[in-house]
Amino acid sequence: MNTQHVVAYVVGADDWLVAETRRAATGRAYRFLTEKSSAEEMSDALGAARALVAEPANALALRQACPDLRFIQFSTCDYPQSVLAELQSKGLQVASLGAALAEDVAKTAIGLMIAVAECRKGLALGDPTAQAGQTSALNGKTVGIVGLGRVGTAIAGLLERFNARVLYSDVRTAPQQLRHALPLRRVTQDRLLVESDFVTLNVPLTDQSRGLLGRRDIGLIGPETVLVNTSAPEIVNRQSLVDALEGGYIKGYGAIDLDPGLAAHNNVVQLGPQAVRTTASAVRVARWIVDNADAAVAGRPVRGLVETIGFPKAGDPAFWSSRMTPREELT
Numbered sequence: 001m002n003t004q005h006v007v008a009y010v011v012g013a014d015d016w017l018v019a020e021t022r023r024a025a026t027g028r029a030y031r032f033l034t035e036k037s038s039a040e041e042m043s044d045a046l047g048a049a050r051a052l053v054a055e056p057a058n059a060l061a062l063r064q065a066c067p068d069l070r071f072i073q074f075s076t077c078d079y080p081q082s083v084l085a086e087l088q089s090k091g092l093q094v095a096s097l098g099a100a101l102a103e104d105v106a107k108t109a110i111g112l113m114i115a116v117a118e119c120r121k122g123l124a125l126g127d128p129t130a131q132a133g134q135t136s137a138l139n140g141k142t143v144g145i146v147g148l149g150r151v152g153t154a155i156a157g158l159l160e161r162f163n164a165r166v167l168y169s170d171v172r173t174a175p176q177q178l179r180h181a182l183p184l185r186r187v188t189q190d191r192l193l194v195e196s197d198f199v200t201l202n203v204p205l206t207d208q209s210r211g212l213l214g215r216r217d218i219g220l221i222g223p224e225t226v227l228v229n230t231s232a233p234e235i236v237n238r239q240s241l242v243d244a245l246e247g248g249y250i251k252g253y254g255a256i257d258l259d260p261g262l263a264a265h266n267n268v269v270q271l272g273p274q275a276v277r278t279t280a281s282a283v284r285v286a287r288w289i290v291d292n293a294d295a296a297v298a299g300r301p302v303r304g305l306v307e308t309i310g311f312p313k314a315g316d317p318a319f320w321s322s323r324m325t326p327r328e329e330l331t
Contacts, residue, residue, distance in 0.1 A: 007293045008033060008049035010062060015075060016277045020286035021053075028290065051293040056083050063087065071296030073289055074306075077101055078232065081206050085308045093296060098150050099304035100288040104276040105202075105256065106154035109230045112254030113138060113198045115269045116226045119252070138162040144196030146189060146212070147203035148174055151230055155200060156182050167192045193220040198228065205232040215240040221250050228254040 007025070011018050011034045022032065031045035046052075046065040052072045054062050056079035059072055072087060074096040087094050114120075117137035143159055145152045145168040153174075156166050160182065168174070169189040178184070193199060199221060203209045213227075214237040221227060227250055229236055238259075244250045245265050252267030256275055262268045292302050 006031060006045065006048040007051040007053065007297070008045045008062075008066070009053040010034075010055070010058060012055045012058075012075060016273075017075060017282055017286050017289065020282045021289055024283075024286040024290040028294070030290075030293075050297040053289060053293065056080060059083060060086060063090070063092070071095070071293065071302065073292055073296075075289075077105075078205065079306070081204070081308055084306060088308065093302055094306055095292055095302055095304040096306050097285060097288075097304070098306070100285045101276055101281065102150035102154040104278070104281050105151045105230050106158055108256060108271065108275045109151070109155055109200050109202070109228050109254075110138070110158055112228045112256075112269055112271070113143075113200070113226055116228070116252035116254045116267065117198070119267065120269070136162060138164055138198070140164065141197040142167065142195055143198045143200065144168070144192035146170075146192065146199065146201045147231070148172075148184075149202060149204075152200075152202040153178065153182075155202065156184060167196060189217070190220060193217060194222075196221075196225060198226045200228045201231050201235050203231050203235060205234055210234050211237050213237060213240070215243070218244045218250065223248055224251050226251050226254065230256050233257050233259060 007028070007030045009018070009021060009025075009030055009032045011032055018032065022030075031041075031049070033042055033045055043065065046062060047067065049066045050068055050070050052059070052062060052066055052069055053075055054072065055076060056074050059074065060083055063069060063072065069092060071093045072095075074094065077096055077098045079096055084094055114137050138159070139162050141162075142165040143155075145155055145166065148156070148168045148170040152168065152170070156168070159166055165185075166183060167185050167187050169187060169192050173186060174184055187195070201213070203212065209231075212235050218227075218237075218240050221244070227236075233255065241253060242262070245253060245262075245267060252269070253262070253265075254269045256271050256273070258270050258272050262270060288303065292304065294300075295302050
């Protein structure tokens with residue numbers, strides 16, 4: 001086996017990609033490892049690995065056993081900023097599945113917006129953009145995107161089909177090329193919450209974004225506004241959300257998450273990971289993983305590289321429109 005091209009894939013307990021990745025990696029020097037792999041198998045594969053596919057929670061420990069490692073592909077979209085920073089400090093390239101799944105998550109977010117607005121508990125999986133140009137809850141409405149990363153950008157692109165007005169708030173201004181390509185307007189988060197008919201949250205979970213929407217923030221959302229969360233549930237203060245739902249302060253809530261405590265609310269639509277973990281997406285993302293690993297060990301550009309996020313502080317010109325740290329709750 002050519003050690004220059006060994007890729008170690010450490011299979012997690014809920015790895016929905018491993019079967020398709022095995023197929024895509026046929027003929028390549030991939031070593032698939034599980035918790036049942038022997039110490040000798042682990043040592044042999046990791047010791048020769050130039051690329052590693054693993055969950056972020058295990059990446060730091062596994063990296064210690066990979067002296068020749070060049071690249072780590074996270075097998076998830078989410079990752080702790082501290083883990084990313086430490087891996088990058090060792091000179092490693094790191095990629096996540098965020099870019100590979102951005103379009104799927106964006107379509108699911110739009111499907112949630114429509115389902116909540118139309119009071120449909122059951123969301124028909126498929127392409128919700130097929131409603132574009134027809135009588136849809138989104139046509140001509142104002143949509144506020146909190147977090148214009150890969151998913152937020154994909155949502156903005158899809159919303160063009162609905163002739164929607166798009167506002168966004170983010171710690172950084174969108175690149176000039178993107179601003180020319182899409183009709184985006186950057187506003188403060190407060191203004192976005194007040195003016196939007198739909199608000200979609202698409203930010204990574206960090207110390208700064210945890211509890212990003214608390215009671216004060218949700219109070220700025222109108223009673224006819226739909227709130228959708230494609231991020232971790234911790235982005236929204238749960239009790240504040242429950243109070244808003246029960247009090248009729250927002251029209252409804254949609255999430256790519258399953259919270260049993262919210263299931264009884266008629267104006268809540270929740271989806272599990274299967275919403276984006278389809279057979280088609282597994283085939284496509286598995287190919288993405290294999291191509292990325294091949295590129296990394298060959299010294300070619302890798303797709304979906306991630307970077308640590310810097311948050312502006314008071315006095316920074318970008319601070320006025322970021323507001324990515326939770327305010328104190330009003331008493």
